[in-house]
Amino acid sequence: MADQAVLPPGRRAERAGGINETVDPDEADDLTSLRAILVGPAEQKIQALQARIDDRFAQARDVGAVLPQALLHRASDPELARALTPPVERAITASVRRDPRPLADALFPVIGPAIRKAVSASLASMVESLNRTLEHSLSARAMQWRFEALRTGKSFGEIVLLKTLLFRVEQAFLIHRKTGLLLQHVRAGPAHVEDAQLVSAMLTAIRDFVQDSFRVPEQDSLDALKVGELSIWIEQGPGAILAAVIRGTAPPALRQVLQRSLETVHLQHAEALDAFHGDAEPFEATRPVLEECLATEYRPETERRRHGGLIFISVLLLALAAWAAFAYRDYRRWNGYVQNLRNEPGLVVISTGRANGKYVVAGLRDPLARDPRALLQQAHVPPDDVVGQWEPYHALLPGFVLPRANAILRPPSGTNLTFQDGVLRADGNAPAAWLADAARMAPLIAGVSRFDPSPAVQARVQSLTRALEQATLLFDRGSSQLRSGQEPQLREIAAIINELGSLAPAANRTFRIDVVGHTDSDGSLQSNLPLSTTRATRAIAALGLQRSEFLVVSPSGVGSDDPVVPGVSETEKQRNRRVAFRVTVDPTGSGESTRR
Amino acid sequence: MIQKKVCMLGGFAVGKTSLVSRFVRSIFSDKYLTTVGVKIDKKTVKAGDREVTLVLWDINGQDEFQDVQESYLRGTSGYLLVVDGTRRETLETASQLQQKAEAVSGKVPFVVVLNKSDLATEWQVDERGIVKLAEQGWPIVRTSAKTGEGVEETFLKLTLAMLEG
Numbered sequence: 001m002a003d004q005a006v007l008p009p010g011r012r013a014e015r016a017g018g019i020n021e022t023v024d025p026d027e028a029d030d031l032t033s034l035r036a037i038l039v040g041p042a043e044q045k046i047q048a049l050q051a052r053i054d055d056r057f058a059q060a061r062d063v064g065a066v067l068p069q070a071l072l073h074r075a076s077d078p079e080l081a082r083a084l085t086p087p088v089e090r091a092i093t094a095s096v097r098r099d100p101r102p103l104a105d106a107l108f109p110v111i112g113p114a115i116r117k118a119v120s121a122s123l124a125s126m127v128e129s130l131n132r133t134l135e136h137s138l139s140a141r142a143m144q145w146r147f148e149a150l151r152t153g154k155s156f157g158e159i160v161l162l163k164t165l166l167f168r169v170e171q172a173f174l175i176h177r178k179t180g181l182l183l184q185h186v187r188a189g190p191a192h193v194e195d196a197q198l199v200s201a202m203l204t205a206i207r208d209f210v211q212d213s214f215r216v217p218e219q220d221s222l223d224a225l226k227v228g229e230l231s232i233w234i235e236q237g238p239g240a241i242l243a244a245v246i247r248g249t250a251p252p253a254l255r256q257v258l259q260r261s262l263e264t265v266h267l268q269h270a271e272a273l274d275a276f277h278g279d280a281e282p283f284e285a286t287r288p289v290l291e292e293c294l295a296t297e298y299r300p301e302t303e304r305r306r307h308g309g310l311i312f313i314s315v316l317l318l319a320l321a322a323w324a325a326f327a328y329r330d331y332r333r334w335n336g337y338v339q340n341l342r343n344e345p346g347l348v349v350i351s352t353g354r355a356n357g358k359y360v361v362a363g364l365r366d367p368l369a370r371d372p373r374a375l376l377q378q379a380h381v382p383p384d385d386v387v388g389q390w391e392p393y394h395a396l397l398p399g400f401v402l403p404r405a406n407a408i409l410r411p412p413s414g415t416n417l418t419f420q421d422g423v424l425r426a427d428g429n430a431p432a433a434w435l436a437d438a439a440r441m442a443p444l445i446a447g448v449s450r451f452d453p454s455p456a457v458q459a460r461v462q463s464l465t466r467a468l469e470q471a472t473l474l475f476d477r478g479s480s481q482l483r484s485g486q487e488p489q490l491r492e493i494a495a496i497i498n499e500l501g502s503l504a505p506a507a508n509r510t511f512r513i514d515v516v517g518h519t520d521s522d523g524s525l526q527s528n529l530p531l532s533t534t535r536a537t538r539a540i541a542a543l544g545l546q547r548s549e550f551l552v553v554s555p556s557g558v559g560s561d562d563p564v565v566p567g568v569s570e571t572e573k574q575r576n577r578r579v580a581f582r583v584t585v586d587p588t589g590s591g592e593s594t595r596r
Numbered sequence: 597m598i599q600k601k602v603c604m605l606g607g608f609a610v611g612k613t614s615l616v617s618r619f620v621r622s623i624f625s626d627k628y629l630t631t632v633g634v635k636i637d638k639k640t641v642k643a644g645d646r647e648v649t650l651v652l653w654d655i656n657g658q659d660e661f662q663d664v665q666e667s668y669l670r671g672t673s674g675y676l677l678v679v680d681g682t683r684r685e686t687l688e689t690a691s692q693l694q695q696k697a698e699a700v701s702g703k704v705p706f707v708v709v710l711n712k713s714d715l716a717t718e719w720q721v722d723e724r725g726i727v728k729l730a731e732q733g734w735p736i737v738r739t740s741a742k743t744g745e746g747v748e749e750t751f752l753k754l755t756l757a758m759l760e761g
Contacts, residue, residue, distance in 0.1 A: 176671070178670060178671035179599075179601045179670075179671035179672070179673070180601060180651070180671065181599045181600075181601055181651060181671075182599070194623045195621065195623055195638060197599065197638055197649060197651055198621075198622075198623050198624070198636050198637070198638050198651070199623075201601070201636040201651045201653065202624060202628075202636045205632055205634045205636060205653065205668060206632060208665065208667035208668060208670075209632045209633065209634075209665070209667075211667065212665050212666075212667050277598075277673070278598040278599045278600045278648075278673065279597075279598050279599075280597070280599065
């Protein structure tokens with residue numbers, strides 16, 4: 001009862017022993033004050049927090065303050081990317097529809113590099129494909145595969161693919177689980193596909209058939225089919241099924257790829273899957289996700305094959321290099337040969353080329369020029385590899401005119417021909433007959449504009465003169481008769497004199513030949529003088545000389561005044577019974593006709 | 597392009613397969629019917645300005661000894677109940693199949709197809725039974741697989757009903 005007295009009337013306070021006790025007002029105030037002291041600050045904070053929670057603008061401010069850090073904190077989380085993708089896509093779509101320029105301006109700096117990167121990737125892929133094609137086009141194995149392609153009627157590309165492919169996901173079907181209708185279908189390259197909608201439905205029917213036939217739990221549904229080289233891997237989600245058609249043997253890791261793709265589809269299109277009533281349009285966006293499943297992996301080359309290929313390619317390259325080196329060597333040799341031909345006097349190269357696997361050179365050749373085949377040897381060009389087509393011609397070079405003149409005129413021994421400035425000159429002791437022939441023929445020789453025989457004529461004249469002036473004809477004692485046995489001398493002397501006569505026109509001279517008779521010392525002066533003159537006259541007659549307007553032959557006698565040898569022996573006397581010859585040269589026109 | 601799954605139900609040899617064979621695209625042979633128990637065909641129907649692709653599940657014929665696989669009915673947007681007009685009992689089978697389909701797929705559109713209308717002299721289905729079904733609101737179309745009568749109308753009718761639903 002004492003307790004009731006302290007409680008304010010009408011108030012009840014909860015106590016340990018009961019709940020309907022009356023609480024004294026003063027005590028209640030105290031309690032209120034005490035509570036305010038103890039929990040007042042906390043209550044105020046709670047109220048402030050409640051106010052913040054109720055205030056949506058404040059919430060937005062709070063979330064906005066931490067949102068950047070939160071996004072940064074989970075930046076690598078794929079779930080965040082997937083969650084953000086739909087609203088970001090919608091925002092971009094709305095922005096582009098409203099005004100495409102801001103986005104175009106923003107993308108401008110990245111479009112160029114992106115295009116370059118795409119082109120680069122495409123080129124890299126092409127190069128990889130080219131490498132693979134080359135690799136499989138040049139090996140012995142490729143020959144085998146080509147034969148197999150011929151045998152089986154398949155294309156070479158198909159055979160290469162079958163032999164080198166480890167696995168390839170050729171198609172992926174995204175199928176609505178409940179209806180079996182096709183939501184999306186992608187395929188790799190030219191993979192063969194029947195009607196995807198029908199395949200999708202039939203695949204679902206087969207799964208249902210297996211499921212029902214063997215009464216397996218739903219979570220253990222059919223997840224793989226295999227037919228020959230083809231496998232169908234099936235991943236099942238709550239709303240959709242992903243079926244991948246695989247050629248070859250895929251690694252188990254591919255399952256994870258398929259699962260991730262299916263999870264992504266469910267994450268991004270959960271609502272569309274639930275609301276699906278036959279319109280597959282919303283699932284067009286799943287195409288990139290499904291295309292990630294279209295993996296391809298080629299069979300790694302074994303070391304032996306790689307080495308074999310490398311050796312083959314190395315040998316091929318070496319062979320090519322050797323061929324190129326030989327070809328280059330031959331090319332240089334041939335060029336050197338042609339250059340030598342061009343430099344060779346008497347040869348004119350008109351054209352060069354190749355025909356029927358051989359080098360061909362055509363041109364003009366002086367008969368006196370070097371044989372082009374000799375130059376072939378010098379240039380190390382096999383003669384069998386070259387066809388020469390040479391037409392004859394006369395080179396006008398001095399080096400060719402002189403040999404040509406020598407070849408044609410054939411100067412006698414002791415006679416030289418020289419050639420300078422178009423003039424062919426003869427020098428040395430040459431017979432008059434040759435000089436006459438040379439004078440007739442020389443102007444006809446190509447390159448010779450004039451023939452000058454004067455040095456040879458002069459030398460011949462001197463030679464003949466010396467010979468004539470040393471010659472004598474002997475007579476019997478006291479007689480004007482020539483001693484017997486002197487016919488050879490007579491012919492020789494006659495020939496000398498006749499030759500002098502024939503040389504006179506070329507020498508532009510007239511020759512006076514004095515035939516002087518002599519006697520021995522026997523007899524008187526009166527008798528010897530006429531005898532000597534008679535001997536001269538008889539000698540001229542015996543010579544039988546030809547007429548020449550450039551030759552004057554005169555007899556004279558000196559008796560015994562000019563003995564060739566002094567002495568009185570018979571031998572010495574015989575030598576003095578003679579006629580001798582003296583030659584005098586006059587300019588043309590001053591002489592007389594030959595007298596006999 | 598809208599797709600719809602459509603099941604074709606009916607007793608044994610009522611002519612389901614023959615009914616549509618001339619009007620659908622098919623890549624699978626009939627042997628699927630006897631092995632897997634279903635054959636998939638495709639039919640495109642133009643309903644107004646909309647094209648609808650019907651993926652037809654031709655489910656193997658059923659009789660009292662053969663139960664339809666319920667899983668094939670799952671997710672169907674509509675179905676055809678095919679009755680052989682020359683065999684009275686197939687109407688009863690169709691009625692049972694309708695109940696089963698409704699149990700699996702709920703109330704989805706369907707059309708009762710009275711097939712073999714060209715065999716009038718052999719007709720056995722009681723007209724009163726047909727009228728009774730019509731009074732229940734079941735859409736009914738008479739068809740002939742032989743002449744093609746009513747086939748296009750059947751698909752159009754079902755398609756329109758599915759689009760409305």
